[in-house]
Amino acid sequence: MSIKQYFKDKTSLIIFYLILMGFISFSVKLYETNNVNLYNLIYMNFFTLVLFIIYLLMNYVENQRYYKELKKLLEDEDEDMVFSLPTPNNYEQKLYIELIKNLYEMQRLKLNALYDDKKENEEFITSWVHEIKNPIAVSRLIMQNSEGKYITDILDSLEDELDKIDGYVEQSLYYSRSDSFSSDYLINDLEINKLVRVAVKKQAKTFINKQIRVEITGERSTVSSDGKWLSFIIDQILTNSLKYTGNGGIIKINMVNDDGQKKLSIEDNGTGIKEEDISRVFNKGFTGINGRDRYKSTGMGLYLAKTLAKKLGHDISIESIYGKYTKVIISFPKLNAYYRFN
Incomplete structure (x- = not known):
């Protein structure tokens, strides 16, 4: 963060300080109960201004370290950057860091759930393919060994295998539609x-x-x-x-x-x-x-x-x-x- 950007972010605080000191100076000059002259007012304003500038510079140095560490994390693009976040300097930064960590954890859980679903779907598809290949292979064997057999027996055997294939296909269809169940039922x-x-x-x-x-x-x-x-x-x-x-x-x-x-x-x-x-x-x-x-x-x-x-x-x-x-x-x-x- 540049010094220019820092002072831009502190614009509201600087305006508040100027208004406050202007009000104090005006009040002191208006009610001169003590021997307060113009030079005293100038000295008071100059001294408070110096203190205010020192405060801003110290705050800038303190936050500069924090922002540098954040920028470094962004440039590194580390997947686990959330665990390397810098130590907060104030309560606001602490809340932001906690918010980031909570969002990260929620996203991690969602990704893990998606990964588990993807893995289970892959396992189901793999197992389903192996299962459906069996009746297909049996059907081919029935046709290859059909010589000398009655056509009714062959058709009956093929129908059994087709029923198995139909059952596997039906199961996969219901599995794929189970997530959209709410839009496809009638009591x-x-x-x-x-x-x-x-x-x-x-x-x-x-x-x-x-x-x-x-x-x-x-x-x-x-x-x-x-x-x-x-x-x-x-x-x-x-x-x-x-x-x-x-x-x-x-x-x-x-x-x-x-x-x-x-x-x-x-x-x-x-x-x-x-x-x-x-x-x-x-x-x-x-x-x-x-x-x-x-x-x-x-x-x-x-x-x-x-x-x-x-x-x-x-x-x-x-x-x-x-x-x-x-x-x-x-x-x-x-x-x-x-x-x-x-």
């Missing part, structure tokens, strides 16, 4: 039993191929939700159950009304979930031991189901004993509770 009264039967019918071939029985019990119930998003949630849970249920297993689907709160449970007697993994199964990208070692899962199905259910005002919980069973429960709030919180 209606839905008969949950119909949605369940549509989801089961959609997975009929998997039930048949793995010889998995399905039991649908409970009373017919109506819930307030978005049909498209709720169907996707049920489908993800059911797909997960089928994936981890062995041949000859059973999946039980039950709808109950617990004191006005409706609950849909989907229970399988598959591999189950280890106790230490239960609290993490709804985390983005979490696959667990089963997903990593046996199925190479993306770990997005239950995460999307939980995220979308929460936005719809529903809740999803999970119970499991490793090696015995897994039960996923969708809880629909009472209507008065739903309208109170939404």
Whole structure:
């Protein structure tokens, strides 16, 4: 900072000093109770002016060091310059430094969140590509080894693989649209039993191929939700159950009304979930031991189901004993509770 710039910044203080000294001089001269002559007034003004100039120069020297350090930081363009900010000379500078540090911390947290999202998205895309390549490769093998086979068997096998591809594409679409959920949903009264039967019918071939029985019990119930998003949630849970249920297993689907709160449970007697993994199964990208070692899962199905259910005002919980069973429960709030919180 140049001396000229400094005095320009202090213009208001200099004007105040001149007005103040002019007022004092005028007052003293107007009420001459003591023997104060013109020379005394000139001496008083000169002396105070010298003191004022000394003060300004000392303040300039003190702030010059501070501004030099700031300018040096700007020229160095150090990424961590916020940690090298000079020691403040006054309370105002201290507040500015604290403000800069707070803004830096907020920006750092936002960048870290963006970086984590980018990393998770990359991991999802990588895993998704590997998953979708499997049914494509199988489809090619089916066509290459089609000689001597019935066309109906070939088409049936190809349809199975196309269904898998369709499921992966649908999952990626819902994943990409989950952030814009608020502009793409419509709450209606839905008969949950119909949605369940549509989801089961959609997975009929998997039930048949793995010889998995399905039991649908409970009373017919109506819930307030978005049909498209709720169907996707049920489908993800059911797909997960089928994936981890062995041949000859059973999946039980039950709808109950617990004191006005409706609950849909989907229970399988598959591999189950280890106790230490239960609290993490709804985390983005979490696959667990089963997903990593046996199925190479993306770990997005239950995460999307939980995220979308929460936005719809529903809740999803999970119970499991490793090696015995897994039960996923969708809880629909009472209507008065739903309208109170939404």
